[in-house]
Amino acid sequence: MRNVDAVIIGAGPAGVTSAIYLKRYGYEIALLDPMGVGGQLMMINEIENYPGFKNAKGFKLAQDFEEQLNFLGSEVEYTLVKSIEKTEDGKFLLKTDVDDIETRGIIIATGAKHSKLGIPGEDKFEGKGVSYCATCDGPFFKNKKVVVVGGGDTALTDALYLAKLCSEVILVHRRDQFRAQKILQDRVKNEEKIKCVMKANVVSINGEEKVTSVTLDNGETIQADGIFIFTGIVPTSELFKDLTEMDNRGFIITNGKMETSHKGIFAAGDVRNTALRQVVTATGDGAVAAASMDEYLSNN
Ligand SMILES: Cc1cc2nc3c(=O)[nH]c(=O)nc-3n(C[C@H](O)[C@H](O)[C@H](O)COP(=O)(O)OP(=O)(O)OC[C@H]3O[C@@H](n4cnc5c(N)ncnc54)[C@H](O)[C@@H]3O)c2cc1C
Structure with missing residues (x-):
């Protein structure tokens, strides 16, 4: 078993950001993530709303993050945290798939994952036409017809990206208006390869070996080779359900200092109950959580 001042769970x-700040404060830290550095960044094709980068590729930004970490003498450990216990002397014992770590404080930065539609065919055809990541899977659908589901920023951004590759993109949204930023709505309107179907829900995904069509609740069946689902996210917070307070959707409740209901445990980024889940807000949260951790470690 080893000892560190603070453990950061998740390297999105x-x-x-928490790791960069804590390292610069001079703490001994462990930054753990089985996927390495990046988190959801690895699924983003282009980011246009992170200051300083007019048009950044998600994986490139992740590489730059990692370079900065390494420059500060830190690195991510490819490790999954499996459980957390409280020790008698007020510390925490983390069991991972590699070793046990004792620490005085924890920053939870485990982010979020795509939510599912929960309709027939969705699980059966995952990886065979059903995707949640245009950056990862878009190139498999070159010159093919796809359906995109959703009305937020991610759905419209990825519909625009897919329109560059695919022969046709059918954007299905359950409401009569998109939630996405106006700049994205305007781009979608001007993209002739995208056709919008409003006030409709996908009720089944059909095919034999692979996706061949999707059926909507308005009775229409659309012939398509793939379906990209962007209908929201769920927090990766199951591991902490007995440790910290959460809202009814499982997002960890924090105050403005990123303190959770449990002393010594902080949460940052998409996993917490916040008004906006973006790269810029996640990095901001990470910095605040590190500053609060510094205050906690100095006083305890
Ligand atoms: C397709 C897509 C497009 C997007 N486009 C944009 C955009 O244009 N602009 C923008 O600002 N934002 C965008 N976002 C949102 C942005 O990526 C997220 O808000 C941001 O990545 C959240 O960062 P995070 O660090 O909180 O969590 P995440 O990026 O989700 O990272 C969490 C990390 O925690 C790790 N983890 C989970 N459980 C454990 C465990 N038990 N042990 C160890 N590690 C664990 C995971 O492996 C993951 O790497 C997009 C997201 C997606 C999916």
Whole structure:
């Protein structure tokens, strides 16, 4: 078993920022993530709303994050945290798939994952036409017809990206208006390869070996080779359900200092109950969580 001042669980934008700050404060830290550095960044094709980068590729930004970590003498450990216990002397014992770590404080930065539609065919055809990541899977659908589900920023951004590759993109949204930023709505309107179907829900995904069509609740069946689902996210917070307070959707409740209901445990980024889940807010949270951790470690 080893001892560190603080453990950061998750190396997406929030966790990496916390690590950078804590390292610069001079603490001994462990930054743990089985996927390495990046988190959801690895699924983003282009980011246009992170200051300083007019048009950044997600994986490139992740590489830059990692370079900065390494420059400060820190690195991510490819490790999954499996459980957390409280020790008698007020510390925490983390069991991972590699070793046990004792620490005085924890920053939870485990982010979020895509939510599912929960309809027939969705699980059966995952990886065979059903995707949640245009950056990862878009190139498999070159010159093919795809359906995109959702009405937020991610759905419209990825529909625009897919329109560059695919022969046709059918954007299905359950409401009569998109939630996405106006600049994205305007781009979608001007993209002739995208056709919008409003006030409709996908009720089944059909095919034999692979996806061949999707059926909507308005009775229409659309012939398509793939379906990209962007209908929201769920927090990766199951591991902490007995430790910290959460809202009814499982997002960890924090105050403005990123303190959770449990002393010594902080949360940052998409996993917490926040108004906006973006790279810029996750990095901001990560910095605040690190500053609060510094205050906690100095006083305890
Ligand atoms: C397709 C897509 C497009 C997007 N486009 C944009 C955009 O244009 N602009 C923008 O600002 N934002 C965008 N976002 C949102 C942005 O990526 C997220 O808000 C941001 O990545 C959140 O960072 P995070 O560090 O909180 O969590 P995440 O990035 O989710 O990282 C969490 C990390 O925690 C790790 N983890 C989970 N459980 C454990 C465990 N038990 N042990 C160890 N590690 C664990 C995971 O492996 C993951 O790497 C997009 C997201 C997606 C999916």
